Amino acid sequence: MDFAGFHLPSSLFVAPMAGVTDRPFRQLCRKFGAGLAVSEMVSSNALLYATRKTQRRIRHEGESAPIAVQIAGADPLQMAEAARFNADHGAQIIDINMGCPAKKVCKLAAGSALMRDEAQVGRILDAVVAAVPDTPVTLKIRTGWSREHRNAVSIARIAEAAGIRMLAIHGRTREDLYMGEAEYDTIADVKASISIPVIANGDITSPHKAAQVLSHTGADGLMIGRAAQGRPWIFREIAHFLATGEELAAPAAAEILAVCRAHLAEIYSFYGEVAGVRIARKHIAAYTRTFAGAQRFREQMFELPDAEAQLAAVDAFFSQIDEDRTKPSPVGFPEPQELQELAA
Numbered sequence: 315m316d317f318a319g320f321h322l323p324s325s326l327f328v329a330p331m332a333g334v335t336d337r338p339f340r341q342l343c344r345k346f347g348a349g350l351a352v353s354e355m356v357s358s359n360a361l362l363y364a365t366r367k368t369q370r371r372i373r374h375e376g377e378s379a380p381i382a383v384q385i386a387g388a389d390p391l392q393m394a395e396a397a398r399f400n401a402d403h404g405a406q407i408i409d410i411n412m413g414c415p416a417k418k419v420c421k422l423a424a425g426s427a428l429m430r431d432e433a434q435v436g437r438i439l440d441a442v443v444a445a446v447p448d449t450p451v452t453l454k455i456r457t458g459w460s461r462e463h464r465n466a467v468s469i470a471r472i473a474e475a476a477g478i479r480m481l482a483i484h485g486r487t488r489e490d491l492y493m494g495e496a497e498y499d500t501i502a503d504v505k506a507s508i509s510i511p512v513i514a515n516g517d518i519t520s521p522h523k524a525a526q527v528l529s530h531t532g533a534d535g536l537m538i539g540r541a542a543q544g545r546p547w548i549f550r551e552i553a554h555f556l557a558t559g560e561e562l563a564a565p566a567a568a569e570i571l572a573v574c575r576a577h578l579a580e581i582y583s584f585y586g587e588v589a590g591v592r593i594a595r596k597h598i599a600a601y602t603r604t605f606a607g608a609q610r611f612r613e614q615m616f617e618l619p620d621a622e623a624q625l626a627a628v629d630a631f632f633s634q635i636d637e638d639r640t641k642p643s644p645v646g647f648p649e650p651q652e653l654q655e656l657a658a
């Protein structure tokens with residue numbers, strides 16, 4: 315897929331997930347064929363630029379182009395400043411978050427809460443696009459504020475008029491949080507209403523589902539979040555299925571172990587060992603969650619003091635796996651609550 319002068323290796327994107335899609339995870343998904351991996355949200359509040367977390371989030375060495383950074387906020391001037399700051403620090407695409415229902419974000423009337431105020435949406439988009447004239451700006455939204463107010467089509471038209479170059483839509487409203495199932499009719503309506511590329515997102519957990527969502531919505535690409543955690547090869551699986559109509563067998567335990575180990579090595583090196591061991595837990599839980607004994611293993615992980623012990627436990631877990639590997643990968647993903655607990 316070609317986008318704004320970039321050749322993206324595929325139209326399957328990684329959804330931004332705060333606390334999950336750090337640089338090691340983005341790079342891993344790109345290796346498995348993801349076309350674009352938007353980085354975690356960077357606050358538009360300039361006071362936060364100096365925090366260690368933000369500094370880490372804006373480090374992009376070694377990442378393949380294009381580097382896309384997401385910003386969130388409710389104030390047009392601050393958002394414009396955040397866009398400029400990120401563009402000056404290596405972002406080649408600026409993505410605006412109007413899709414996240416997190417309390418931390420929404421209480422500032424940012425994220426998906428903004429969809430309630432269409433005039434403010436217009437002001438923010440105009441300000442950001444004007445602030446970075448040489449950098450393409452993309453937008454991520456939900457289908458609306460609530461089921462009674464599904465205004466994604468209206469927001470999409472505002473976005474296109476403001477010069478937004480691509481729109482990703484999660485098929486839930488803000489009120490839905492992560493409950494119920496994503497719906498794709500609104501995404502299809504949006505696709506039919508605008509001519510910039512539309513990327514469909516929400517509950518894409520398997521190659522079959524990916525094909526269904528593409529055909530139902532007519533979208534130009536797909537964005538996959540939770541299902542990629544602990545299963546970054548889902549990009550390879552979907553691409554293969556879309557190209558051939560055939561499902562790949564699930565990776566063997568030895569391959570999963572190799573992917574997991576390489577991922578952990580990147581995490582330890584990126585965060586340092588102490589933080590790395592803690593951050594690695596949620597990823598290890600995701601890699602192991604569909605195998606027998608995962609729950610017990612997850613509890614045991616809290617007692618492992620360092621990287622060496624963590625790696626030894628992961629080796630031991632995978633060495634005792636005996637499974638039928640001719641089946642496709644199991645469907646499903648960790649729930650946000652589960653992710654939060656593991657990050658604690």
Ligand SMILES: Cc1cc2nc3c(=O)[nH]c(=O)nc-3n(C[C@H](O)[C@H](O)[C@H](O)COP(=O)(O)O)c2cc1C
Pocket residue numbers: 329330331332333334354355384411412413414454484515516517518537538539540541650653
């Ligand atoms: C832990 C977590 C963190 C998230 N953080 C963000 C974020 O920072 N920005 C954003 O636009 N969406 C965020 N999302 C929403 C995802 O990008 C995506 O829209 C949503 O998970 C639905 O896609 P999925 O069903 O493929 O996971 C987050 C989701 C999860 C589960």
